[in-house]
Amino acid sequence: MNSFDVAIIGGGAAGLSAALVLARADRNVVVIDDGTPRNAPAAHMHGFLSRDGMPPSELLAKGRDEVTGYGGHLLHGTVADVVPDGSNGFWVLLASSSRIRARRLLVTTGLTDELPDVPGLAERWARDVLHCPYCHGREVLDRQLGVIGGTPGAVRYAQIVRQWTHDLVYFTPPGLLTAAERAGLVARAIGIVEGTIARLVIDDDRLRGVCMADGPTVPRDALFVPPCFVPRSGFLTDLGCATNDDGWVTVDTTGRTSVPGVWAAGNVVDPRAQVITAAGAGSAAAIAINADLVDDDVHQAITAYHLGYTA
Numbered sequence: 001m002n003s004f005d006v007a008i009i010g011g012g013a014a015g016l017s018a019a020l021v022l023a024r025a026d027r028n029v030v031v032i033d034d035g036t037p038r039n040a041p042a043a044h045m046h047g048f049l050s051r052d053g054m055p056p057s058e059l060l061a062k063g064r065d066e067v068t069g070y071g072g073h074l075l076h077g078t079v080a081d082v083v084p085d086g087s088n089g090f091w092v093l094l095a096s097s098s099r100i101r102a103r104r105l106l107v108t109t110g111l112t113d114e115l116p117d118v119p120g121l122a123e124r125w126a127r128d129v130l131h132c133p134y135c136h137g138r139e140v141l142d143r144q145l146g147v148i149g150g151t152p153g154a155v156r157y158a159q160i161v162r163q164w165t166h167d168l169v170y171f172t173p174p175g176l177l178t179a180a181e182r183a184g185l186v187a188r189a190i191g192i193v194e195g196t197i198a199r200l201v202i203d204d205d206r207l208r209g210v211c212m213a214d215g216p217t218v219p220r221d222a223l224f225v226p227p228c229f230v231p232r233s234g235f236l237t238d239l240g241c242a243t244n245d246d247g248w249v250t251v252d253t254t255g256r257t258s259v260p261g262v263w264a265a266g267n268v269v270d271p272r273a274q275v276i277t278a279a280g281a282g283s284a285a286a287i288a289i290n291a292d293l294v295d296d297d298v299h300q301a302i303t304a305y306h307l308g309y310t311a
């Protein structure tokens with residue numbers, strides 16, 4: 001079978017949550033996923049009510065079981081392209097050369113975190129180099145923490161990380177801090193180190209400090225880094241979905257894009273989405289997609305009725 005009511009591209013929290021709702025509504029739904037969820041490098045997931053501390057892979061495995069338990073289909077593979085089928089639906093083309101036809105499309109492909117180019121930093125990602133204090137701040141409470149600054153919003157981010165420790169250092173290239181930013185950091189006892197970071201110091205598989213190009217090493221137990229978020233939204237923009245000034249695809253409260261029949265949910269359209277909110281957005285999109293399909297079903301039933309067919 002390669003024809004579905006709904007094709008969902010991306011089987012993370014958003015996609016699987018949507019699939020569960022649609023499968024329970026007796027919709028013929030397929031989730032296509034290539035196994036690269038954003039939080040895969042993290043050992044544990046936090047802040048999801050009733051699932052706090054669970055490994056991210058375990059949440060997804062349970063979700064997949066629930067989806068298939070209601071008759072939803074899962075397909076491991078990479079989607080290469082999506083094109084309109086000429087009759088209000090879509091062809092989903094896989095890298096393996098197979099293709100799937102669907103009446104509606106939900107894109108939940110997430111985002112990519114682009115990290116600053118500091119030697120040793122990428123290797124420590126999700127271990128002692130962290131991005132979200134709400135996800136992992138509690139695990140380094142009151143330790144010696146640092147924030148890699150220098151990007152827009154990084155000072156505000158450091159002020160938020162300060163909530164989790166009294167020993168925080170803000171690393172920034174020289175000449176970037178405004179007087180007001182500096183005053184705010186000093187007032188809350190956040191250390192300021194201005195200079196170029198040469199590398200992270202790792203010993204015995206643990207972060208020990210930040211080595212500056214001009215000599216000293218600043219001891220730190222963990223670093224917070226505000227990454228640059230890059231949405232994996234190529235399918236959506238190729239289909240013509242409207243974007244905002246920053247290039248992110250815009251959706252309404254149900255995840256509906258500007259292109260009829262196309263929805264999107266989770267990090268692909270919302271960089272702020274946590275696992276629980278991505279799952280919620282997927283659920284909301286599923287309910288809206290089912291309603292849209294019902295409208296379509298009514299339209300088709302009326303046409304059939306007038307032609308003398310009965311449902």
Ligand SMILES: Cc1cc2nc3c(=O)[nH]c(=O)nc-3n(C[C@H](O)[C@H](O)[C@H](O)COP(=O)(O)OP(=O)(O)OC[C@H]3O[C@@H](n4cnc5c(N)ncnc54)[C@H](O)[C@@H]3O)c2cc1C
Nearest residue numbers: 010012013014034035036038039046079110266267274275
């Ligand atoms: C290191 C780290 C730790 C985190 N820890 C937490 C935490 O503790 N708590 C929390 O709430 N949030 C945490 N987050 C945020 C969390 O990862 C996101 O909120 C969540 O993953 C968003 O879910 P999503 O379904 O939108 O995207 P994702 O989970 O990223 O899922 C997207 C899916 O789409 C698939 N995909 C993408 N492109 C294609 C394609 N072309 N073809 C097929 N499949 C495709 C991928 O394989 C992936 O499975 C963390 C993030 C990071 C980076």
